[in-house]
Structure formats: C-alpha cells, structure tokens
Amino acid sequence: MVNAQFPITTTPRYNFPLQVGNLQLPLHLIELSIQTLHKTHHQLEPTIPQQLSTIDDAALNTQLVRLKPNKQHITIFAIDVSSIRLGETSQGTLLAIRGAIVWKSKNSYQYVRLGPFPFHIPNHMKNDLHRLLNGSTYNAKAPTNLAPSTLYLQTRLTGILERWMQRSINEVTQNSIILWDGNMVAGTPDTPIKTMSKMLADARQQQNIILAFSKVTRLMLYNRKLTDLLLRQSPPCILMTQNYPQYENSIRNMGRINVAKLSKSSCTFRLDIDANLPQTEVIQAVQTLIGNDSIQNSYPETLRLAHIYSTFTAAEVLGLQRYISQESSLKMISRPNIRRILFGRFGKGPEG
Amino acid sequence: MRLFRKEGATIQIISFPGEDVEKGDYLKITDSTGKNLIVQVIDIEYANIPGILEELLRNHNNSLVQGEDVDPFEVANHIAFIQDAHLLICKIRAIDVQGELVHASSWLPSRTKARVKRLTVDQLLASDKNSFMTHLGATTRRKDIHIDVRALDGALNIITGKKGTGKSHVSKLLVLSLVSNGAPVVVLDLNGEYTGLNRDASGKPNSYQDKILVLTPGKNFKLTLNQLNIRVMLSILVNTLHLPGTSAREFKRIWHYLNERNALTLTNLGEAIRDWKCNQHVRDALFSRYYTLLHSGLLTDQAACTSLESELAKIQHGGGVIINLRDTSLTNRYIVVEYVLAKLIELLTKRRLRSIFLFAEEAHLYLRETYWNDIVTRMRHFGAFTTFVTNQPDTIRESIYRQADSLFLFNFTSSHDLETISRASKIDSETIKSVARDLPPHHCLVLGNVVNDFPVVAKIRELDVLAMGETRLFFSESQGSS
Ligand SMILES: Nc1ncnc2c1ncn2[C@@H]1O[C@H](COP(=O)(O)OP(=O)(O)OP(=O)(O)O)[C@@H](O)[C@H]1O
Numbered sequence: 001m002v003n004a005q006f007p008i009t010t011t012p013r014y015n016f017p018l019q020v021g022n023l024q025l026p027l028h029l030i031e032l033s034i035q036t037l038h039k040t041h042h043q044l045e046p047t048i049p050q051q052l053s054t055i056d057d058a059a060l061n062t063q064l065v066r067l068k069p070n071k072q073h074i075t076i077f078a079i080d081v082s083s084i085r086l087g088e089t090s091q092g093t094l095l096a097i098r099g100a101i102v103w104k105s106k107n108s109y110q111y112v113r114l115g116p117f118p119f120h121i122p123n124h125m126k127n128d129l130h131r132l133l134n135g136s137t138y139n140a141k142a143p144t145n146l147a148p149s150t151l152y153l154q155t156r157l158t159g160i161l162e163r164w165m166q167r168s169i170n171e172v173t174q175n176s177i178i179l180w181d182g183n184m185v186a187g188t189p190d191t192p193i194k195t196m197s198k199m200l201a202d203a204r205q206q207q208n209i210i211l212a213f214s215k216v217t218r219l220m221l222y223n224r225k226l227t228d229l230l231l232r233q234s235p236p237c238i239l240m241t242q243n244y245p246q247y248e249n250s251i252r253n254m255g256r257i258n259v260a261k262l263s264k265s266s267c268t269f270r271l272d273i274d275a276n277l278p279q280t281e282v283i284q285a286v287q288t289l290i291g292n293d294s295i296q297n298s299y300p301e302t303l304r305l306a307h308i309y310s311t312f313t314a315a316e317v318l319g320l321q322r323y324i325s326q327e328s329s330l331k332m333i334s335r336p337n338i339r340r341i342l343f344g345r346f347g348k349g350p351e352g
Numbered sequence: 353m354r355l356f357r358k359e360g361a362t363i364q365i366i367s368f369p370g371e372d373v374e375k376g377d378y379l380k381i382t383d384s385t386g387k388n389l390i391v392q393v394i395d396i397e398y399a400n401i402p403g404i405l406e407e408l409l410r411n412h413n414n415s416l417v418q419g420e421d422v423d424p425f426e427v428a429n430h431i432a433f434i435q436d437a438h439l440l441i442c443k444i445r446a447i448d449v450q451g452e453l454v455h456a457s458s459w460l461p462s463r464t465k466a467r468v469k470r471l472t473v474d475q476l477l478a479s480d481k482n483s484f485m486t487h488l489g490a491t492t493r494r495k496d497i498h499i500d501v502r503a504l505d506g507a508l509n510i511i512t513g514k515k516g517t518g519k520s521h522v523s524k525l526l527v528l529s530l531v532s533n534g535a536p537v538v539v540l541d542l543n544g545e546y547t548g549l550n551r552d553a554s555g556k557p558n559s560y561q562d563k564i565l566v567l568t569p570g571k572n573f574k575l576t577l578n579q580l581n582i583r584v585m586l587s588i589l590v591n592t593l594h595l596p597g598t599s600a601r602e603f604k605r606i607w608h609y610l611n612e613r614n615a616l617t618l619t620n621l622g623e624a625i626r627d628w629k630c631n632q633h634v635r636d637a638l639f640s641r642y643y644t645l646l647h648s649g650l651l652t653d654q655a656a657c658t659s660l661e662s663e664l665a666k667i668q669h670g671g672g673v674i675i676n677l678r679d680t681s682l683t684n685r686y687i688v689v690e691y692v693l694a695k696l697i698e699l700l701t702k703r704r705l706r707s708i709f710l711f712a713e714e715a716h717l718y719l720r721e722t723y724w725n726d727i728v729t730r731m732r733h734f735g736a737f738t739t740f741v742t743n744q745p746d747t748i749r750e751s752i753y754r755q756a757d758s759l760f761l762f763n764f765t766s767s768h769d770l771e772t773i774s775r776a777s778k779i780d781s782e783t784i785k786s787v788a789r790d791l792p793p794h795h796c797l798v799l800g801n802v803v804n805d806f807p808v809v810a811k812i813r814e815l816d817v818l819a820m821g822e823t824r825l826f827f828s829e830s831q832g833s834s
C-alpha cells in the first residue's frame with residue numbers, strides 16, 4: 001500500500017552497486033511507516049523479551065587462541081541500524097529508523113543506506129502496532145492487555161529492518177564475511193528461533209560467515225565480565241567458549257560466545273559466531289577479517305562505518321521533523337533537545 | 353526567517369534556503385507590540401547545527417567511502433534544507449515606533465511571535481523626492497539609491513578604499529551633483545582626473561562646460577606677488593622652502609618695503625634682496641628661495657593672468673574650480689595648495705565666499721600637517737566643507753575619522769587598513785570589516801549622514817564624463833588588439 005500523501009519515488013527493486021544488486025527494499029516496512037503516520041488498526045499482544053544473563057562457570061570450557069592475520073582477499077560486509085526519537089505528538093511518539101550496509105572490497109569502502117523511515121507510534125495504537133510487528137515475523141500468541149513501551153516498539157521496528165538487511169545481504173553475497181552488530185540470540189519476538197536458524201543455515205549455504213560483535217554484555221565468567229577476560233593478553237587473540245548453556249527459558253543463543261581482542265587497545269568485544277561452524281573455520285574467518293579490514297580499538301572498521309552511517313545527526317533529526325510537519329498532518333508538541341538525543345542516542349555500536 | 357539570539361547590538365537570525373538574503377540587506381522584525389526592529393545583515397554564516405561536521409565528513413569528499421542512499425520518503429531534501437540554513441549576523445540600526453525611526457537598540461521583540469521581513473533601502477532613506485536628491489547608484493538588488501546632497505553641507509566626508517575601486521569616481525559624482533545644485537566646489541586634483549568633468553565620454557563639451565573651470569599651475573594658473581599676501585608668502589618660505597627665522601624676518605622687511613612703494617614684482621624682489629643691507633648668510637638664504645620660486649613657473653609679473661579669486665567668483669552659484677596638480681612638482685604642489693587654502697580662508701572670513709566644498713585627493717601628498725586640523729575645525733567653521741579621498745586610510749588621523757559625517761568605504765582587503773577605519777569610525781567595526789572585505793569594484797558601503805545612518809552598500813552609477821588621468825599602461829588595449 002502506498003499512500004498518495006506520501007510520495008514514494010523509488011522502484012521496489014533498487015539498483016545497488018556491486019554484489020548488492022539484487023537487494024529489495026523492505027516494502028512492508030515502508031508501508032508500515034506510512035500507516036503509522038496515519039491511522040491503521042490491527043490487534044496484537046506484547047511480549048517482553050528476556051535476555052541471557054549468567055553462565056554457569058563450572059560447566060564452561062574456554063580456550064585462548066592466538067590469531068595470525070590472513071591477507072587472502074575477502075569481501076567484508078557490515079550491517080547496522082539506528083533509530084531515534086523525533087519528538088512527541090499529542091497522541092504518541094515520532095521516531096525514525098535507518099540502516100546502513102558498508103562493505104569493503106580490496107581497499108575501498110562503499111555503503112548503502114536505507115531510510116530514514118519515520119514512524120508515528122500513537123499510544124492508543126501500541127497494541128495494534130505490536131500485533132502487526134509480530135505478525136510480520138511469526139504468529140501471535142494470545143493477546144494481553146499490557147501495552148508495550150514505546151522504547152520496546154522502537155527496538156522492534158529497528159530489529160525488523162536489521163534482520164531484513166542481514167537476510168538480504170546473505171542472499172546476494174557468497175564467500176564473504178558478514179559483520180553484525182549484536183548477537184545470535186533467538187526466541188525473542190524479534191527473532192524467533194526458526195528465523196535465526198534459517199538465517200545461519202542460509203549463511204552456511206552461501207559460504208558466508210557471520211561475525212556478531214557486541215560491546216556491552218552482561219555475561220559473567222569467573223565472576224568477571226566476559227569482555228574483561230582478555231585484558232592482559234596481547235592481540236590479536238580470541239577466547240573461545242565451548243559447551244556453554246544455549247537455553248534460558250524460551251531464549252536460545254544460537255551463536256558460540258567468544259571474546260575477541262583484535263588489536264592493541266583496552267577494548268575487547270564479545271564476538272558471537274554460528275555454533276554450527278567448526279572451530280577451525282571460525283578461527284580462519286576471524287584471521288581473514290583482521291587480515292582484510294582495518295582494526296581499531298579491537299573493532300573492525302567496516303562495522304564502525306556501518307554504525308556511523310546509520311546513526312542520526314542533529315540536522316537529520318531537524319530535517320525529519322520538518323518532513324513530518326510538511327508532509328503529514330501530525331503536530332509535534334515537544335521536540336527533544338537535540339544535543340541530548342545525540343549523546344544518548346539509541347543507535348548501537350562501540351560509540352553508541 | 354526566525355529570530356534566534358541577541359548579543360549586545362547583534363541579532364542573530366536563522367534563514368532557510370529560498371529566503372533570499374544578502375549581506376547588507378535590511379530586515380524588519382515585527383511582533384505584536386507594533387514596534388519594529390530594523391536590523392542590517394552584516395554577515396552570513398552557516399547555522400551551527402550540532403553534528404554537522406560529522407555529517408559533512410560522512411557524506412562528502414570522502415574518497416575512501418562512497419555510497420548511496422535509498423531514501424523512499426525523500427527526507428534528504430528536508431535534511432539538506434536544514435543543513436543549508438544560514439545564520440544571519442545582524443546589527444540593530446533603529447527601532448521603528450509607529451513610523452518614527454529611533455536609532456536605539458533598547459527594545460527586544462518576542463522571539464516566538466516575531467516575524468522577520470526584508471526591507472528595501474528606499475524605505476529607509478529619505479523618501480521625499482526633492483530636487484536635492486542625487487542618484488548615487490543602486491543597491492545590490494538593483495534598487496536605486498538617492499542621497500540628499502544637502503547632507504554634504506557643513507559636513508566632513510571621507511572616501512576611502514583600496515586602489516582602483518572607484519573612489520575618484522564617486523567623488524566626481526558628488527562634485528557634479530553639488531555643482532548641479534548650485535554649490536561652489538574646489539577640487540585639489542592630484543592626478544588631473546577631474547579635468548574632463550566638463551566634457552562627456554566622447555570628449556564633447558557637456559552641460560558643465562561653463563561650470564567646471566580647470567586651473568593648471570604654471571599654465572593658466574600663475575600668481576603675481578600682489579596676489580600672495582605676506583602671510584602666505586612667509587608660510588611658503590618657512591614651511592615649504594625651510595627658510596630660517598632670521599632670514600624670514602629680513603624677507604618680511606623687504607616685502608613691506610616693496611609693498612609700500614607699490615613695487616611688488618619678481619624683478620624688484622630680486623634686486624631688493626641683492627641690495628638689501630643684511631648678513632651674507634641671510635642674503636644667500638633669501639636668494640636660494642627666490643630662485644626656487646622664480647623657476648617654479650608659478651609666479652609671474654603679468655597681471656593679466658587668471659586669478660583664483662575671479663574664478664571662484666564665477667562659481668559662486670554653482671560650479672567647480674579644478675586645481676590640476678598633475679605634472680606639478682612636489683614643492684610646487686605645496687606652494688599652490690598653501691596659496692589656495694589661504695585664499696579660501698581669506699575669502700570665507702571676509703564673507704566674499706559663503707561657503708565652499710573642498711575635495712582633496714590624497715591630501716597627505718600636498719597638505720602640511722598643520723593644515724589638517726585647520727581644515728576640519730577652523731575652515732569648517734568658516735564654511736569650507738571637505739571631502740578627503742585616499743587609498744591610504746592611515747594618512748588620515750583618527751580624530752578626523754571621528755568627526756567625519758559620512759564615509760564612502762570601498763573595498764579593502766588589508767586587515768591593517770580595515771582596522772584603521774573601523775577603529776576610528778562611528779559605525780561598529782564588525783560591520784565595516786565584514787562588509788568592506790567583500791565589496792566588489794565600484795561598490796561602496798555608504799555610512800553616516802548621507803544615508804540617515806543606515807549603512808548601505810551601493811553600486812555607484814556610471815558617469816558620462818571624459819575619463820582623465822587614468823594610469824598610463826605600457827600594454828594598452830589598442831596595442832593588444834592591433
Ligand atoms: N561606478 C562606476 N561605474 C563605472 N565605472 C567606474 C565606476 N567606478 C569607477 N569606475 C571606473 O573604474 C576605474 C577606477 O576608478 P577610480 O579611478 O574612481 O578608482 P580609484 O579608487 O580612485 O583609484 P585610485 O586608487 O587609483 O585613485 C576608472 O576607470 C573609473 O572610470
């Protein structure tokens with residue numbers, strides 16, 4: 001559905017350069033965006049996701065692996081998505097999301113950005129929207145009366161775009177490294193187990209290796225934060241865990257949790273890699289990553305760029321606010337302090 | 353446009369793409385109180401939106417990272433609109449209370465209710481169309497600018513700017529409009545540039561033919577000793593020819609002796625010096641000055657020669673006497689100017705001249721230190737109203753800038769020059785520095801009385817007069833084309 005009030009000029013099939021040529025726009029997301037800026041009714045129930053929190057130390061096996069950069073050429077993709085609150089209307093919240101794909105081939109980086117997509121989340125429609133969102137990923141469970149928070153819906157919208165981009169990239173590329181921002185936790189409304197296992201299986205099929213980087217993690221091991229374990233080790237190295245718990249309630253981590261210190265720096269990152277991949281392949285992939293991408297503060301440049309290109313700047317927020325006021329009938333009753341939203345931004349990543 | 357901030361007399365206004373505002377424009381800020389704040393844009397900057405640097409680095413000129421946006425909602429246009437917002441740095445020029453303009457900055461309009469509109473210059477400058485209005489030129493928006501020549505009356509004016517920007521041109525325009533309005537004008541024309549004012553561009557006599565009189569020292573302008581009174585003579589001898597005091601006293605006696613006998617001629621003067629009973633050193637000193645004067649070509653015994661006085665009488669009701677100092681030696685320039693100024697003072701004090709408009713090009717090249725103060729104080733009091741024209745602003749003393757009623761400021765790039773002017777002028781230095789640096793040739797920032805204290809950038813109109821005294825170039829145009 002394309003609303004006449006919202007002129008959309010793009011063709012469904014966008015001409016991407018390079019291997020990304022077959023990427024299609026997340027049309028359902030655009031439609032959703034248009035609908036939220038107007039009035040739609042759907043009914044859905046909220047589900048608050050839970051997170052893996054601790055690991056039983058005793059059950060855990062770890063192995064420190066020193067890495068040697070492998071310069072054999074490989075294309076590296078990175079995907080990141082950001083969202084930002086634009087302001088409040090009398091009925092709810094306005095926000096926008098945007099995704100960025102950056103890839104490095106030989107010595108050049110390129111990017112494609114999707115969005116920004118503005119959304120209006122009226123308070124009285126949160127449940128409907130939630131139901132709609134869940135409908136877009138898997139069948140809803142029994143509805144409850146509890147309305148999800150706006151922040152939660154914001155996360156969900158962002159997640160939809162992010163998963164869609166991750167899937168799309170995997171479809172259009174082979175023998176590449178794909179960097180994600182985050183992890184491989186599934187069983188959440190965002191990412192049902194079925195979805196994640198299909199994504200990982202598709203990646204294996206395409207000979208792609210997904211490396212999911214995350215900075216902040218609450219995972220503890222030997223009473224220390226997982227990411228602190230490598231502080232004294234000289235880079236590049238990776239601490240690999242085995243036989244860690246994969247389940248907690250309905251949540252399942254489908255990646256193997258590793259801690260990576262890829263360059264001289266005080267930073268280490270949690271690095272999740274498809275648990276179904278053999279260890280040698282995993283090590284090989286990380287070595288190829290550090291042999292091909294530039295690594296700063298233990299973080300791959302391609303992923304850092306994806307983060308930078310997806311996050312919003314003040315002018316973009318102002319421009320989006322102007323877009324809303326000119327192209328829709330929504331009236332903003334409060335605008336967030338530009339400096340504050342930028343410093344406390346919603347986008348994820350090392351600087352996030 | 354939106355009112356953003358006030359700092360002292362500076363108002364900052366945000367303007368968005370499509371709101372066509374230029375440096376020098378006037379804006380009217382109105383709120384519901386019925387008062388209007390009149391401000392002038394003196395600088396335009398990029399609006400400082402947080403994060404814009406990051407954005408520019410991210411999006412442009414980055415050969416390392418290239419890419420594109422899939423922007424189905426076309427938000428990019430709106431973002432560009434914000435990114436291209438400008439910050440207008442404005443100076444408060446006046447408050448308009450029910451049509452009455454007050455040069456003050458005490459009132460501040462409401463930021464939320466204020467509306468900002470552009471104001472045209474003709475809405476600010478004297479609007480009554482009387483015969484004293486002179487077409488000066490046009491604004492950068494091609495609106496005609498007229499000034500009331502009466503604003504030059506009783507005033508001290510300065511025209512300055514770097515070389516070749518159009519100073520003499522506007523000076524000529526002012527001279528002609530004064531003449532047209534019946535005023536007497538004397539021009540100290542260093543380069544003989546004003547001698548073509550009585551002919552049109554093709555060289556044919558124009559309507560000023562009988563009104564612009566050119567006096568060229570040593571040619572049609574020579575002095576008899578009778579025309580020079582002893583005070584002027586002594587001043588020339590002492591100040592220009594550095595005659596020592598004792599010799600000067602002796603000279604005075606000789607002069608009186610000849611004068612009493614009605615025998616003031618060059619020949620008699622020479623003989624008198626020769627025969628005068630005095631010390632040999634004094635005689636030598638007097639002789640050396642005598643010969644300098646004799647060979648200057650400025651003095652004559654022929655009584656029939658043009659007198660400044662009679663020429664000035666002709667322009668009493670509108671006209672100009674151009675003192676053409678081109679090809680006149682440095683010493684002669686001093687002598688001539690000394691004589692002219694003394695004569696003007698004499699005629700003014702004796703009320704044989706009501707008043708005179710004096711235009712002085714690069715006055716530091718012929719005007720002795722002591723005359724500067726005389727010109728701006730004593731002579732002004734008697735009715736000599738001077739316009740200084742110079743490309744070296746630091747040759748005019750700060751105190752003179754302070755007394756200037758109007759300033760025609762052309763382009764300056766040297767920050768030293770800009771500093772000199774802005775320090776001394778009544779208008780805020782920010783305006784001067786910011787505007788003068790960007791003035792194209794033939795454009796000037798007009799400040800002061802002539803523009804009702806509303807600084808205006810004017811492109812000076814062309815003049816249909818014969819161009820004279822232009823720099824002689826080795827590679828002339830005709831050489832290039834033939
Ligand atoms: N407003 C104008 N319209 C057309 N021509 C102009 C204008 N102003 C100046 N000119 C021309 O530009 C040239 C330089 O102008 P002008 O001699 O007035 O400059 P200036 O500032 O007096 O230079 P200088 O410092 O050498 O005395 C002249 O040929 C003059 O005729």
Ligand SMILES: [Mg+2]
Nearest residue numbers: 516519520521
């Ligand atoms: Mg000149």
